[in-house]
Amino acid sequence: MKKQTRRKFSSAFKAKVAIEAIKGQQTTAELAQKFELSQVVISRWKTEFLAGAGSVFDKSANQMNQMLTLRSCMRRPWATQGGK
Numbered sequence: 001m002k003k004q005t006r007r008k009f010s011s012a013f014k015a016k017v018a019i020e021a022i023k024g025q026q027t028t029a030e031l032a033q034k035f036e037l038s039q040v041v042i043s044r045w046k047t048e049f050l051a052g053a054g055s056v057f058d059k060s061a062n063q064m065n066q067m068l069t070l071r072s073c074m075r076r077p078w079a080t081q082g083g084k
Helices: 011-023 028-035 041-050 053-057 060-075
Strands: none
Touching: 011 028, 011 041, 011 060, 028 041, 041 053
């Protein structure tokens, strides 16, 4: 029996899922099925996203680069990332 490796997700993918959860257009259960994730993981990512939302307005170059990366990922819905 092979040992399963833990899936790793990019920050952009986590943000995408969190934003979908915040929008509220689908239930957490529906999002969990759509992204093949646990509802608990989605709730955790949503909480973390909201907790760090204030840092969006910080002016550091590193954070600006992260935001630009996130924006580019959100504009390309065909470029999905994730476990499979």
